[in-house]
Amino acid sequence: MKDILTAPFVVEMVRTTSNMYAHGWDERNGGNISLLLEESSVKEYLDITAVKRTIPTGFEAPALEGKYFLVTGTGKYFKNVEVAPAVNLGIVRLINQGRDAELLWGYEDGGQFTSEFPAHMMSHMARLAVDPKNHVVMHCHPANLLAMTYVHTLDERAFTRTLWQMCTECIVVFPDGVNVLPWMLCGTNEIGEATAEKMNTARLVVWAQHGIYGAGKDLDETFGLIETAEKAAEIYMKIAHLPLVNTITDEQMHQLEGRFSVKAREGYLD
Numbered sequence: 001m002k003d004i005l006t007a008p009f010v011v012e013m014v015r016t017t018s019n020m021y022a023h024g025w026d027e028r029n030g031g032n033i034s035l036l037l038e039e040s041s042v043k044e045y046l047d048i049t050a051v052k053r054t055i056p057t058g059f060e061a062p063a064l065e066g067k068y069f070l071v072t073g074t075g076k077y078f079k080n081v082e083v084a085p086a087v088n089l090g091i092v093r094l095i096n097q098g099r100d101a102e103l104l105w106g107y108e109d110g111g112q113f114t115s116e117f118p119a120h121m122m123s124h125m126a127r128l129a130v131d132p133k134n135h136v137v138m139h140c141h142p143a144n145l146l147a148m149t150y151v152h153t154l155d156e157r158a159f160t161r162t163l164w165q166m167c168t169e170c171i172v173v174f175p176d177g178v179n180v181l182p183w184m185l186c187g188t189n190e191i192g193e194a195t196a197e198k199m200n201t202a203r204l205v206v207w208a209q210h211g212i213y214g215a216g217k218d219l220d221e222t223f224g225l226i227e228t229a230e231k232a233a234e235i236y237m238k239i240a241h242l243p244l245v246n247t248i249t250d251e252q253m254h255q256l257e258g259r260f261s262v263k264a265r266e267g268y269l270d
C-alpha cells in the first residue's frame with residue numbers, strides 16, 4: 001500500500017488549499033472543497049474495507065452511492081491543511097443512498113466534513129448529470145465578487161454580462177455565465193438544493209454577500225474558473241464608480257465566440 005500523503009489527489013488538494021489561502025479567499029475556516037475520487041486510485045493507498053467511522057449526512061444523494069470524496073473538514077482552516085492534512089481533510093464513501101458517509105481516512109481529531117457538505121454533494125449530482133468528467137466542487141469567499149454583490153444587481157444575465165465585459169478572456173473561460181443566489185442561510189439542505197439547481201446551467205454560482213461556488217473537472221480548472229471571475233470582479237470594483245468610456249461590445253464578444261469556439265449562454269448576448 002502506498003503512502004496516502006504522496007497520492008496526487010492529496011498533494012494537489014494541499015497545494016490548492018494553500019494557494020486559495022494565499023489569495024485571501026479563505027480567511028479563518030472559510031471555504032471548502034470536495035474532490036470525487038476513483039475507487040481504483042483510492043485502493044492504491046487505503047484498505048477500502050477498513051471503515052473508521054460512519055457519519056450521517058442529513059440528506060439523500062442516491063446517484064452518489066458508493067462514490068468516494070476527498071473533502072475539507074468542518075471548522076478547519078485552509079492555511080493549516082499543508083501542516084496537517086490528515087486532521088484537516090478526510091476521505092469518505094457515501095453509502096445507504098447517500099444518507100451516511102464512511103470515513104476511510106482523515107479527520108483525525110474526531111472531526112468531520114465541511115458544514116457545506118449538502119451543497120457540495122447536491123452540486124456534484126447536478127454537475128455529473130451535465131458532465132461525467134466533473135470531479136470538483138469548490139467554495140470560497142473572494143473579496144471582489146463578494147463586494148460586487150453589494151453594489152450590482154443580482155440579475156444573472158446582468159451580473160454575467162458585467163463580468164464578461166471586465167476582461168476579454170471571461171467569456172472564453174465561462175461562456176455558461178454565472179448564476180446567482182440571493183442571501184440564504186448557509187450550511188443547510190435548502191441552500192444545497194438551491195445551489196445544485198443553479199449548477200444545472202452554470203459552473204459558477206455566486207452566493208450573495210457570502211462567496212462563490214465553482215465546479216470543474218479538476219482542482220486546477222476549478223481554481224482557474226473562480227480566479228478569472230474574481231479578477232473580473234476586481235476590475236469592476238476598480239471602475240464601477242468612474243465614468244465608463246470604453247467596454248467590450250457584444251459584437252466583439254461574438255468575435256471571441258468564433259475565435260475560441262465557445263458559445264455564450266443563450267440569450268446573454270445581443
Ligand code: 2HA
Pocket residue numbers: 029030031032075114115116139186187
Ligand atoms: O466552511 O465557508 O460557508 C465555512 C464556510 C461556510
Ligand code: ZN
Pocket residue numbers: 030031139140141186210211
Ligand atoms: Zn462560505
